[in-house]
Amino acid sequence: MWKKNVLFLLSLIFLFSCSPKIKKTSYKSNAQGVQVNKGIEADSAISAMVKPYKKKVDAEMHQYIGKAAKTLTVQPVESTLGNFVADLTQEMGSAYLGQSVDLGAITIGGLRTPLTEGPLEVEDIFELMPFENTIYILRLNAQQLRELFDYLVKHKNLAVSNSVVVTSRKGEVKRLFIGGQPFDANRTYTLAISDYLANGGDKMRFLKDAERVKKLNVLYRDAIIEYIRKLDAEGKVADAQIEGRVKIQD
Amino acid sequence: MINRRSFLRKSLIGGAGVSLLAGLPLDSWAEEKGVKLTVLHTNDTHSRIEPFPEGSGKLSGLGGMAQRATLIKKIRAEEENVLLLDAGDIFQGTPYFNYFGGELEYKLMSEMGYDATTLGNHDFDNGLEGLKKQLPHARFDFLIANYDFSDTILKDNFKPYKIFNKGALKIGVFGLGIELDGLVPNVNYGKTLYLDPVLKAKGMVRKLKDEECDLIICLSHLGYAYEDNTISDLKLAAKVDGIDLIIGGHTHTFLDKPTVVKSPSGNKVLINQVGWSGINLGRIDFNFHRKSKSKVTRSEVVKVS
Numbered sequence: 126m127w128k129k130n131v132l133f134l135l136s137l138i139f140l141f142s143c144s145p146k147i148k149k150t151s152y153k154s155n156a157q158g159v160q161v162n163k164g165i166e167a168d169s170a171i172s173a174m175v176k177p178y179k180k181k182v183d184a185e186m187h188q189y190i191g192k193a194a195k196t197l198t199v200q201p202v203e204s205t206l207g208n209f210v211a212d213l214t215q216e217m218g219s220a221y222l223g224q225s226v227d228l229g230a231i232t233i234g235g236l237r238t239p240l241t242e243g244p245l246e247v248e249d250i251f252e253l254m255p256f257e258n259t260i261y262i263l264r265l266n267a268q269q270l271r272e273l274f275d276y277l278v279k280h281k282n283l284a285v286s287n288s289v290v291v292t293s294r295k296g297e298v299k300r301l302f303i304g305g306q307p308f309d310a311n312r313t314y315t316l317a318i319s320d321y322l323a324n325g326g327d328k329m330r331f332l333k334d335a336e337r338v339k340k341l342n343v344l345y346r347d348a349i350i351e352y353i354r355k356l357d358a359e360g361k362v363a364d365a366q367i368e369g370r371v372k373i374q375d
Numbered sequence: 376m377i378n379r380r381s382f383l384r385k386s387l388i389g390g391a392g393v394s395l396l397a398g399l400p401l402d403s404w405a406e407e408k409g410v411k412l413t414v415l416h417t418n419d420t421h422s423r424i425e426p427f428p429e430g431s432g433k434l435s436g437l438g439g440m441a442q443r444a445t446l447i448k449k450i451r452a453e454e455e456n457v458l459l460l461d462a463g464d465i466f467q468g469t470p471y472f473n474y475f476g477g478e479l480e481y482k483l484m485s486e487m488g489y490d491a492t493t494l495g496n497h498d499f500d501n502g503l504e505g506l507k508k509q510l511p512h513a514r515f516d517f518l519i520a521n522y523d524f525s526d527t528i529l530k531d532n533f534k535p536y537k538i539f540n541k542g543a544l545k546i547g548v549f550g551l552g553i554e555l556d557g558l559v560p561n562v563n564y565g566k567t568l569y570l571d572p573v574l575k576a577k578g579m580v581r582k583l584k585d586e587e588c589d590l591i592i593c594l595s596h597l598g599y600a601y602e603d604n605t606i607s608d609l610k611l612a613a614k615v616d617g618i619d620l621i622i623g624g625h626t627h628t629f630l631d632k633p634t635v636v637k638s639p640s641g642n643k644v645l646i647n648q649v650g651w652s653g654i655n656l657g658r659i660d661f662n663f664h665r666k667s668k669s670k671v672t673r674s675e676v677v678k679v680s
Contacts, residue, residue: 150544150589152661154620156633158649159656161443163426163436168444171483175424175441178479182470251470257500324560 186248190350191357194364197240199233202371206240207233207284209365210349214260215286217348218317221341222262227303227314229286230273232327235319240363250350258345261323262338267310272331274298277371280328284370291372299374319345410542412590412661413454415447417461418624419495419651421468422480427652438653440483446656447487454660456541459488460548462624463495463596468652476501477509485514490539493550493594494519495624502563503527518550518594521575523568536579538586544663547583550594551576551611553625572597572606573614580617589663590619598625599634599648612636612644620659623648633659 197206215229238252265273277283278296291300301308315338319326325333341348353363426439451457461484466477477498484492494517498506507529510517520535536549551572555564576593583591593611600609608623616638629650636644649655 150663152590152619152663154633154645154659154661156645156647156657156659158658159446161426161438161446161653161656163439163442165439165442166445167439167441168448169441170486171441171444174482174486175479178471178475179425182474185474186470248470251473255468255473257467257473320560 186246186251188247190245190247190250191353192244192362193240193242194362196242197363197365199236199239201233201281203367203369204233204284205365205367206236207231208286208367208370209240209363210236211284211286212365213349213352214317214345217343217352218260218262218341221260221343221348222317222339226262226317228288229317230322231284231319232280232282232322232329233284234282234327235321245353245363247350250346250353254346254349256321258319258321260317260341260343260345260348261320262341263316263318263323263332264313264336264338265316266313266335269331269335270308270314271298273316273329274301276329276331282327289370289372291374294373294375410456410544410663411454412456412458412541412544412546412663413450414592414620414622414657414659414661415450415457415459416622416647416649416657416659417443417653418596418622418648419464419627420461420480420653421464421497421651422466422472422477423469423652424471424479424483425469434652434654440487440653443653443656444483444487450658451488456544458539458541458546458548458592459490460592460594460622461489461492462594462622462648463493463550463552464497464624464651465492465495467497467500472500476505478512481509481512485512489515491516491518491537491548491550491594493517493596493624494522494533494552495596496553496555496558499555499559499563503529503565503567507532518548519552520549520579521570521572522552522555523570525568526566529567535575536583538583538588544590545586545588546590546592547579547586547588548592548594549576549579549583550596552596553598572611576611576615576618580615584617590661591617593618593621595621596624599623599628599630599646600626608646608648609634609636612638612646614639616640616642618644620644621646622657627651629655 197209198204199206210231211229214231215226218229219226236253237255240249240253274290275298277285277290278292278298287304289302290298292298303314322329323332356363423438424440426436427434429435447459465480466472471479492515510532516537517533518535518537519533524530524533536547539546539548554569555567580591595608597611598607600607608621612618612621613636621644623646627650628648630648633645633647636646638644647657647659649657
């Protein structure tokens with residue numbers, strides 16, 4: 126009897142040592158998420174920690190920077206907000222570089238909210254451009270410049286300053302004017318554009334190979350804020366028109 | 376006061392691993408009282424310190440870290456074993472990040488008692504230096520198994536996995552990050568190497584099984600699903616055995632309830648993701664029934680003979 130027991134127990138050892146590792150627990154799960162909203166009482170410890178940071182952020186965010194003449198928005202092909210930002214990109218790019226830049230460009234997807242008519246605060250520009258983009262000055266050869274405008278016609282999401290492009294209904298570039306002059310294939314053109322696009326973002330892969338003149342040591346957002354402040358100091362308001370930068374001809 | 380909206384439906388998912396024991400003379404073995412583990416989780420909180428301001432459309436008034444903290448404190452008061460986890464992209468999205476670089480986000484998460492997070496692509500937005508600078512403010516672990524920081528200034532700052540002891544339970548948690556190339560400017564991640572998440576996950580599971588973990592959780596910033604062949608949480612779950620729960624992120628996916636995917640050997644893997652900006656706090660309760668260890672039985676045998 127005693128012997129039998131030992132045999133039984135030994136067989137148990139054998140069974141366990143040779144069987145695959147057995148999960149020692151089992152479980153049942155029940156998932157129930159909870160919505161977080163301002164109806165829930167704020168935790169006092171967290172609120173106290175936030176307070177000094179909030180004070181600084183609010184003070185910065187609610188600084189007046191200037192005014193918008195009307196609400197500037199984006200839409201495909203040509204838009205008021207697209208033109209406004211493309212133009213200021215060229216102007217501020219020139220100012221930071223210390224020499225004139227031929228073109229400024231921005232994809233409208235990078236402009237996250239409209240600029241609303243009336244007074245503008247720093248916060249409005251944070252909402253317009255929340256990401257930490259900088260500005261590159263690129264030098265484009267004739268081929269790269271053609272690709273830029275082919276991209277504009279194809280994707281209808283690119284605003285470019287200082288230029289008029291005439292296309293066929295099929296979307297072929299027929300004529301191109303930069304600074305009021307016909308495009309000259311024998312020279313290069315400089316372009317101010319975000320680091321994101323210069324590095325091939327939004328499918329602008331052709332810009333990756335363009336010559337880097339300079340990476341400006343300024344945030345794109347800060348350049349926009351500075352530009353609107355400058356306008357305000359000169360008694361001007363932020364404004365732009367749809368003026369026929371992209372023309373379709375039969 | 377606490378708005379428990381019913382959009383996150385209750386769901387009961389059967390346990391796995393019992394069938395192996397069926398037919399063995401278990402009745403005589405001591406069965407301990409069940410142990411409960413409450414997993415709370417967030418992802419892609421994106422510097423949303425305060426609730427969305429008025430004028431944010433449908434998002435107005437949602438989120439808020441002080442509000443999240445209240446919920447967490449209440450749950451901690453009710454539950455013995457709570458694990459608080461995050462799946463990355465803590466950084467970027469409000470001026471708090473632009474001005475303070477993530478310092479406040481880490482401090483508040485530490486105050487809430489977060490146990491661990493993984494790295495999201497936006498956590499590289501101020502480069503490796505920007506990330507390193509904020510690490511002293513975090514009193515929780517960064518778990519990442521498939522980024523190799525050996526040749527960077529972040530060498531030895533992160534662990535691939537960690538085992539959390541909660542009551543009698545051992546919970547193994549590891550982290551997986553998304554491919555950085557094309558998503559994060561190269562200068563921001565430098566010589567950080569991205570390694571195959573499937574291979575790394577298999578290795579992590581082996582390690583955590585060897586450590587006899589009762590539950591294996593993957594914090595993933597891979598994304599829930601993609602139309603192309605890009606690795607996602609759905610694909611990971613179907614390719615790797617042994618993961619119990621994937622807490623996902625990156626795609627800002629709001630799931631009504633965890634998705635259940637079968638692993639190669641047919642075990643159920645839960646995948647959950649709670650949108651973004653801390654709008655929802657995910658909660659999954661696990662009720663464990665612990666059987667006596669085979670080891671214990673063996674020592675009894677030795678005594679008898």
